[in-house]
Amino acid sequence: MQQGKTTKIDTDDENVSVIQRFVSGVNCSASTARDEMLAVKRRFGKENGVVAYHGYQSFAPGEVNPQTAHEIGLKLAQKLWGNGYQVIVATHLDQESHIHNHFVVNTVSFKDGKRYHRTEKDYFDMQKESDRLCREYGLSVIENPQRGKSKHYGEWKAEQDSRPTWRGIIRADMDSAIRRSKTEKQFFHFLKEMGYEIKIGRDISVRPLGKERFFRLARNLGEEYSIGEIRRRILSQRFLKLSVSSYVSRPKKYTLRGSFKKIRKVTGFRALYFHYCYLLGIFPKKRPLKKRSVPILFREDLIRAKELSDEARLLVKHRIDTSEQLLDFQSKTESEIDEITSQRKQLYKVLRSKNTVQDGEIKMEVKEKISAFNAELKKLRYQVKLCKDIIVRSEQIKEKFKTIHEDTENQRKEREKDEQFRGRG
Numbered sequence: 001m002q003q004g005k006t007t008k009i010d011t012d013d014e015n016v017s018v019i020q021r022f023v024s025g026v027n028c029s030a031s032t033a034r035d036e037m038l039a040v041k042r043r044f045g046k047e048n049g050v051v052a053y054h055g056y057q058s059f060a061p062g063e064v065n066p067q068t069a070h071e072i073g074l075k076l077a078q079k080l081w082g083n084g085y086q087v088i089v090a091t092h093l094d095q096e097s098h099i100h101n102h103f104v105v106n107t108v109s110f111k112d113g114k115r116y117h118r119t120e121k122d123y124f125d126m127q128k129e130s131d132r133l134c135r136e137y138g139l140s141v142i143e144n145p146q147r148g149k150s151k152h153y154g155e156w157k158a159e160q161d162s163r164p165t166w167r168g169i170i171r172a173d174m175d176s177a178i179r180r181s182k183t184e185k186q187f188f189h190f191l192k193e194m195g196y197e198i199k200i201g202r203d204i205s206v207r208p209l210g211k212e213r214f215f216r217l218a219r220n221l222g223e224e225y226s227i228g229e230i231r232r233r234i235l236s237q238r239f240l241k242l243s244v245s246s247y248v249s250r251p252k253k254y255t256l257r258g259s260f261k262k263i264r265k266v267t268g269f270r271a272l273y274f275h276y277c278y279l280l281g282i283f284p285k286k287r288p289l290k291k292r293s294v295p296i297l298f299r300e301d302l303i304r305a306k307e308l309s310d311e312a313r314l315l316v317k318h319r320i321d322t323s324e325q326l327l328d329f330q331s332k333t334e335s336e337i338d339e340i341t342s343q344r345k346q347l348y349k350v351l352r353s354k355n356t357v358q359d360g361e362i363k364m365e366v367k368e369k370i371s372a373f374n375a376e377l378k379k380l381r382y383q384v385k386l387c388k389d390i391i392v393r394s395e396q397i398k399e400k401f402k403t404i405h406e407d408t409e410n411q412r413k414e415r416e417k418d419e420q421f422r423g424r425g
Contacts, residue, residue: 022070026077026087027110033088037106040086044113051106053118057130057425058100060140066099067092075100079129084109117182168208171221174230181234195407205229209407256373269394273312276397280305311386311393323391328388337380344373 024400028036041047069089077087086106107116195209205214217225236348
């Protein structure tokens with residue numbers, strides 16, 4: 001078990017606030033945990049899927065100090081996952097003295113390569129062992145706790161970064177369908193319009209278009225989304241008739257100079273990305289689009305809105321429309337990376353030389369140049385990553401447009417058949 005500790009102290013004239021953080025690794029080093037976890041995934045050929053699971057353990061304010069909380073967290077991690085998985089344990093003390101532990105667990109075992117499948121039993125085992133340790137240290141526990149769920153690390157991180165998650169998207173869609181509905185039948189009709197497949201048993205299960213698994217509403221979102229509660233929410237709503245203003249604004253007139261014929265039409269990658277980002281509401285930023293219904297098959301990319309924006313900007317900045325242009329730009333960027341890496345290597349040699357070690361001014365100057373090279377390499381490597389992602393994502397976007405088009409055509413044909421059938425009656 002490797003351990004590490006960092007302490008940060010912030011002070012001002014009126015108030016003194018201390019933020020402490022303890023970070024340790026179980027079956028890995030805290031400083032290189034990410035690389036070690038990825039190495040295990042590569043060794044067993046399981047790099048896809050969920051990267052890690054995230055759990056947390058909190059303590060009552062004022063009951064425990066950070067050192068003790070971290071000690072308890074390490075014992076909990078060792079007991080639950082220490083026999084086969086790599087875990088990072090981080091203890092946080094925020095400015096309001098709320099001490100809590102975070103656990104990040106690799107999903108692939110370093111022993112046999114088995115994936116860690118989190119179950120309801122795992123949650124209760126974690127809760128039971130946490131309570132046992134707290135009682136052992138004389139700390140309070142919550143008696144008869146309500147059922148809860150831990151989260152995937154990716155989901156937790158997305159929420160911390162204020163990015164949308166699939167759980168959040170589905171919850172928003174359910175709330176939207178409930179608000180629009182006057183009857184239970186309308187609720188299910190709106191869900192189908194959004195592209196959801198529905199199964200009804202003890203719980204309502206929905207499957208977004210393009211996803212393999214069904215999502216149980218009450219189980220994942222809480223009792224507020226059970227069949228009974230959804231019915232109650234629909235019936236309890238008051239539908240207000242909104243009066244339409246009689247005021248009609250005059251249309252604005254603009255004078256444009258030049259000819260549209262001279263404007264070069266955007267094609268290829270740029271056109272594809274412009275259209276897709278526009279449909280998602282990512283562009284334009286200064287004038288947000290009116291709220292529109294985005295097909296759920298598209299909405300999964302809202303989770304990756306930043307990457308989409310960066311890819312689109314790269315295409316625009318370098319006027320890239322074809323695969324040949326993209327691969328050429330990628331090749332030139334990789335050559336630039338090789339050149340800068342070679343120059344940086346020479347600087348490292350200079351840094352280790354006897355004259356440089358003895359001359360502090362030269363040493364500082366060399367370090368500054370290395371730092372500048374590192375910053376440039378980070379930018380260039382990100383551009384290469386964007387190029388590789390564009391090749392893959394552009395095909396995925398085309399497939400999504402094709403799927404939506406086919407689905408729309410099928411719906412149109414079904415409506416025409418229904419109209420013909422009613423006409424015969």
